[in-house]
Amino acid sequence: MQPLIIAPEGRAIAALPTLGVGDALAVQRVDRLPDPESLEPERPTVVLLDEALAVRSGGTGMLALASSVAFIGLGEAGETGPSELMQTVALTSWLPASASPSQGMTALHGAMRHASTLIDAYRAARLEQSSAFDLRELSRVGAALSTERNL
Numbered sequence: 001m002q003p004l005i006i007a008p009e010g011r012a013i014a015a016l017p018t019l020g021v022g023d024a025l026a027v028q029r030v031d032r033l034p035d036p037e038s039l040e041p042e043r044p045t046v047v048l049l050d051e052a053l054a055v056r057s058g059g060t061g062m063l064a065l066a067s068s069v070a071f072i073g074l075g076e077a078g079e080t081g082p083s084e085l086m087q088t089v090a091l092t093s094w095l096p097a098s099a100s101p102s103q104g105m106t107a108l109h110g111a112m113r114h115a116s117t118l119i120d121a122y123r124a125a126r127l128e129q130s131s132a133f134d135l136r137e138l139s140r141v142g143a144a145l146s147t148e149r150n151l
Helices: 052-065 101-146
Strands: 006-010 027-031 047-050 068-074 089-097
Touching: 047 052, 047 101, 068 101, 089 101
Parallel strands: 006 027, 006 047, 047 068, 068 089
Antiparallel strands: none
């Protein structure tokens, strides 16, 4: 499955000049973050988040997405670190506006690894739920068979 990169609409990202070139990654430009339910839970997803996109999306949207996507913070010109708002987001990394393409690719690779780990956690939780259901079902069948009498 092709990984998804969600990026702010209309923003050039100097650290990732080849973003969207080729077919290795699907890139979706947005003016607001999507609802978590609209994302495929087993698709690695990275959000490139600048402060404007964070403000337009509201805090609850970012919190809801944190369990299923990896965030890379994008700095504005002149910033030396994440703003107060960006510090509230579970960022895997932060890229200043002056970041080099090699820094951008390093951040993207790290975020992809994080997104893959989130998928593994999702699968493990699903397997745990399935196993719990199976155990309850086996207990129910066992209890029913224990009351069965074949004389």
